[in-house]
């Protein structure tokens with residue numbers, strides 16, 4: 001029985017993970033559920049999944065959960081960041097699903113990596129921020145990091161076994177690989193009139209054509225910042241250079257990414273757009289388990305199409321590709337700025353098109369110091385957030 005900690009249990013990835021666990025109750029146990037402050041959702045999950053630990057990062061939320069849990073349930077309720085780092089490192093924990101949204105996920109994800117756990121990585125922002133330090137920590141502890149993000153999971157599945165084992169330090173040319181083809185749907189605004197983008201509402205931006213996801217990543221998909229973050233994520237996970245990484249717009253999200261080999265072969269991983277597939281893959285790797293996902297029906301799919309990304313429509317994608325080339329200081333600033341600008345857009349404070357403006361402003365105005373420790377990264381993250389907040393206030 002694999003004991004799992006689910007960081008971000010109340011979110012969209014958390015729900016998909018718990019659904020895969022329900023499909024395989026003899027093999028997996030939701031040992032600890034972790035969230036920020038959604039008490040109602042956490043209470044429902046506790047009653048349904050009976051974890052040993054329920055952790056709310058917010059202390060008031062934890063106290064309320066404790067009050068509302070049925071007294072007969074033997075669930076230890078805790079709160080706080082340090083306590084969370086201790087939970088993921090408990091010796092009985094086999095596997096950690098890292099699915100907190102945003103930079104807030106970095107400390108616990110890194111704690112799981114440092115504790116040498118099997119880490120199922122959905123929280124792309126933590127890798128975008130910490131890059132080299134994350135990979136070094138992984139190599140230092142022998143943690144097994146498996147990519148949950150559907151594209152990176154697809155790429156991983158298309159790699160030869162030695163490259164899979166060398167995640168973080170793959171020798172792509174040595175494996176005969178010429179390119180990684182990172183696919184992206186283009187989101188809900190792929191074909192919208194360019195002049196209409198500034199008027200798009202948060203609900204329109206969150207209406208992804210293929211995937212059902214949390215609101216932050218949904219907005220990132222609409223701006224293609226998600227693809228930019230994924231480009232940086234792929235750079236680190238697969239040790240890929242600029243020349244080896246290409247973005248391909250594929251509106252149907254049936255191919256989840258591809259690997260191109262020097263002999264002309266292209267391997268693609270396909271499936272219905274349902275996160276339970278990559279989650280189940282990571283949970284069971286190198287075995288396979290049921291995920292409860294409908295088999296792909298090619299006759300229903302009909303046509304697959306491919307386009308070049310349009311940087312005029314999607315300036316955030318270009319910002320991210322350039323930041324990746326500039327280095328980790330730039331990607332940390334961009335990630336922080338984007339979290340602030342997306343939050344401001346979702347709160348109705350700025351327009352959709354202002355997201356790219358705020359992000360660009362921070363990249364060109366925040367002083368980028370060298371990053372040798374996690375504390376350095378968190379300090380730069382704070383600086384970029386302050387700059388982004390000031391910019392938002394002026395818009």
Ligand SMILES: NC(=O)C1=CN([C@@H]2O[C@H](COP(=O)(O)OP(=O)(O)OC[C@H]3O[C@@H](n4cnc5c(N)ncnc54)[C@H](OP(=O)(O)O)[C@@H]3O)[C@@H](O)[C@H]2O)C=CC1
Pocket residue numbers: 007008009010011012013014034035036037038039041057098099100101102104105122123124125148149150211212213214215216217275
């Ligand atoms: N959804 C998807 O299909 C995919 C998601 N991802 C990545 O996975 C991550 C999660 O995405 P998604 O599930 O959609 O997001 P959701 O918004 O649905 O869920 C976010 C989760 O993070 C928790 N959380 C938020 N802030 C904190 C905090 N400060 N400390 C601890 N927990 C916190 C939330 O808890 P609470 O409810 O209490 O606020 C919630 O459980 C993101 O990094 C995203 O990029 C990657 C690929 C696909």
Ligand SMILES: CC(=O)[C@@H](O)[C@H](O)COP(=O)(O)O
Pocket residue numbers: 149150151183184185186187211217220221222224226227275
């Ligand atoms: C499901 C998943 O992995 C998301 O990151 C997805 O890729 C978002 O879709 P886009 O391709 O539109 O960004």
Ligand SMILES: [Mn+2]
Pocket residue numbers: 149150151230
């Ligand atoms: Mn993805």
